[in-house]
Amino acid sequence: xxSGFRVRASAPVKIQHYxxxxxxxxxxxxxxxxxxxxxxxxxxxxxxxxxxxxxxxxGLGWWLGAFVGIMTAxxxxxxxxxxxxxxxxxxxxxxxx
Numbered sequence: 001x002x003s004g005f006r007v008r009a010s011a012p013v014k015i016q017h018y019x020x021x022x023x024x025x026x027x028x029x030x031x032x033x034x035x036x037x038x039x040x041x042x043x044x045x046x047x048x049x050x051x052x053x054x055x056x057x058x059g060l061g062w063w064l065g066a067f068v069g070i071m072t073a074x075x076x077x078x079x080x081x082x083x084x085x086x087x088x089x090x091x092x093x094x095x096x097x
Contacts, residue, residue: 057084
């Protein structure tokens with residue numbers, strides 16, 4: 001009978017610290033992220049930013065694709081959502097992580 005994985009306790013794992021990348025001063029996101037980080041845990045903020053960017057990208061894609069037809073709107077909306085997720089993750093990696 002399968003009983004699952006067993007993990008043996010070993011020596012404690014040492015966490016290596018690293019310096020955060022430099023954020024340019026005066027950038028609007030550099031001022032916004034610490035304010036949101038106090039109100040919400042960091043994982044919620046990242047998910048919120050990715051969701052907003054994906055929604056905006058998908059909406060813009062749908063608007064552009066609707067000029068051609070409904071199927072084009074669906075495809076371009078998917079591409080726009082993907083671009084929004086990519087942009088959000090890159091922005092978060094640049095200024096938050």
